[in-house]
Amino acid sequence: MGSDAVVPDEQTVVVRRNESQESASTSWELTGRGRGRIKPRRLHPTVQQVKRLTLLSQEQLTNGEREGDPAARFPQALATGWVVRGNAAAAKRHKTSQSLRQCQPVIIESCPFAERLQASWTLDCMVEAIGDVKQDWSVFCSDAKRNAFLLGDSSQNAYGSDYHVREPETQLLHMTFPSFIESLKAWQSRKLLLQETVMEWQADSKRLVVATGLGPKACKDLKECLDWQWLRQLLHGQATGNVTSTQLQVGSTGSLLPASYQSHDRLLVQVTGRQRVLLISPDQAFSGMYPYPVHHLYDRFSMVNFEKPRLDVWPRFSSVSGCLAILSPGDLLYVPPFWFVHTQLLEKVNTTLQVNIAPGLRLRHPASIPLQVSRLLEERVAHAEGIPNVRQWLQLVGNGDEDALIDLGTVRGYRRSVLVQELRDEVDLNLCQTGSWANLMTAIVDARLFPTPWLNKKFREPLYLLDKSVQLHDDRSEEERKYPELFRAKLEGDNWHVPQHVSTLPIPGYNVGK
Numbered sequence: 001m002g003s004d005a006v007v008p009d010e011q012t013v014v015v016r017r018n019e020s021q022e023s024a025s026t027s028w029e030l031t032g033r034g035r036g037r038i039k040p041r042r043l044h045p046t047v048q049q050v051k052r053l054t055l056l057s058q059e060q061l062t063n064g065e066r067e068g069d070p071a072a073r074f075p076q077a078l079a080t081g082w083v084v085r086g087n088a089a090a091a092k093r094h095k096t097s098q099s100l101r102q103c104q105p106v107i108i109e110s111c112p113f114a115e116r117l118q119a120s121w122t123l124d125c126m127v128e129a130i131g132d133v134k135q136d137w138s139v140f141c142s143d144a145k146r147n148a149f150l151l152g153d154s155s156q157n158a159y160g161s162d163y164h165v166r167e168p169e170t171q172l173l174h175m176t177f178p179s180f181i182e183s184l185k186a187w188q189s190r191k192l193l194l195q196e197t198v199m200e201w202q203a204d205s206k207r208l209v210v211a212t213g214l215g216p217k218a219c220k221d222l223k224e225c226l227d228w229q230w231l232r233q234l235l236h237g238q239a240t241g242n243v244t245s246t247q248l249q250v251g252s253t254g255s256l257l258p259a260s261y262q263s264h265d266r267l268l269v270q271v272t273g274r275q276r277v278l279l280i281s282p283d284q285a286f287s288g289m290y291p292y293p294v295h296h297l298y299d300r301f302s303m304v305n306f307e308k309p310r311l312d313v314w315p316r317f318s319s320v321s322g323c324l325a326i327l328s329p330g331d332l333l334y335v336p337p338f339w340f341v342h343t344q345l346l347e348k349v350n351t352t353l354q355v356n357i358a359p360g361l362r363l364r365h366p367a368s369i370p371l372q373v374s375r376l377l378e379e380r381v382a383h384a385e386g387i388p389n390v391r392q393w394l395q396l397v398g399n400g401d402e403d404a405l406i407d408l409g410t411v412r413g414y415r416r417s418v419l420v421q422e423l424r425d426e427v428d429l430n431l432c433q434t435g436s437w438a439n440l441m442t443a444i445v446d447a448r449l450f451p452t453p454w455l456n457k458k459f460r461e462p463l464y465l466l467d468k469s470v471q472l473h474d475d476r477s478e479e480e481r482k483y484p485e486l487f488r489a490k491l492e493g494d495n496w497h498v499p500q501h502v503s504t505l506p507i508p509g510y511n512v513g514k
Helices: 019-025 058-062 090-101 123-130 177-186 216-225 228-237 282-289 315-319 366-385 387-399 411-431 437-445 478-482 484-493
Strands: 008-016 028-031 034-037 045-053 079-082 084-087 106-109 137-143 171-175 190-202 207-210 243-251 256-260 265-272 275-280 322-327 332-335 340-345 350-357
Touching: 084 090, 090 106, 123 177, 123 216, 137 177, 171 177, 177 190, 190 216, 207 216, 275 282, 282 315, 282 340, 282 366, 282 437, 366 387, 366 411, 366 437, 387 411, 387 437, 411 437, 478 484
Parallel strands: 079 322, 084 106
Antiparallel strands: 008 045, 028 034, 106 332, 137 171, 137 190, 190 207, 190 243, 243 350, 256 340, 265 332, 265 350, 275 322, 275 340
């Protein structure tokens, strides 16, 4: 991340004179005692211009860090480098294109794509441009102390499943855009983050269309103030597909989007504000990142809390490393597929456009193949054997112990044997290495694919919130406790339960006939 060197800055401070300064500053003056030199006091302070030392290194300042920014919400040891920066000018375009072709993160500074939008998309201008026609903007709400947004898929949070989260940490609200801006400014105990699709690709017309519900000025800004011609030229040179959608994201200072990945290329365009982004390669997915299961509410997120990592549960997280990026207005960050992105907003108001891109003719990067194959394996096993049995079957197949659950004399056993062979062939074909299925399946189930009870630790059933525990005083005698059958009438009269005693001896008229 850089050395601990400090960067000087001009500031006026108070320093003390030394002896050389005293001798140089003395002069002949006429005083009440006669003519002579006046020597200032030794401890007399003087004002001089000196250099002030900052807490940031030259490398941090070059890459966009500023004094006063919120502290990073991840261990500093994770960031071992900086994302490569390039300029949209022709002098550095070759270096930028090379990083894009290699599926490596890169920042394009002074990007012309949203240059005309930066000045016109302040909060007040956005409220006027977007309007209140659309009533159901997706707004995510989090507690101000946590100020973290886990944007889960509610359709996967099935009640009664092993991965069911009783009360998700982030709540989804629906409101108009002006109401969101008012709440963003006024709410103190809750923090908000807006994320909504504003443009989508239509296959019929083969063009990008603005979403319904936006005001006419916002529609005009998205069509005319964004340099789509420049973006098409950039994507054409990288053999990517078309833009599938464009999302608008608006948040406030300190808000955190924990580490998560997407399966497609993305461009993060910073319109206003600044954000700190930590990017982690997908080849560390099963060697330290521990992603949630595919069928979990928080699918694609890392199970590790970067602020308070539990190394006793996820010990490999200590070996994870990534590269850091600071996005300022006008910057464009390319995020390759399956890269983990840990984002922290730094300004009072942060506006970002996320441009999602289809893969096109680009080849998959080798580092992303294991994570992509693992998703396919989990889905296949869940479809055949059920979600609760995914971990068991992947573990058995990885260790070669599946014979105990396969009966080839039945149809079900034959289908299971076919499934096992398909899983192994899928891994070997994608990784281009025979026998690689054993290591991959072992890594997939390592500290993963089990229930997540810690997410329900603070949840309590609403019906029991007002219940108070009741303690009954036991006033029975020692004989009554030892031989309750002998005192049945008395104890039952006092509302004590006395179990029925069934004799094992044949008693005429009681348990046998006379």
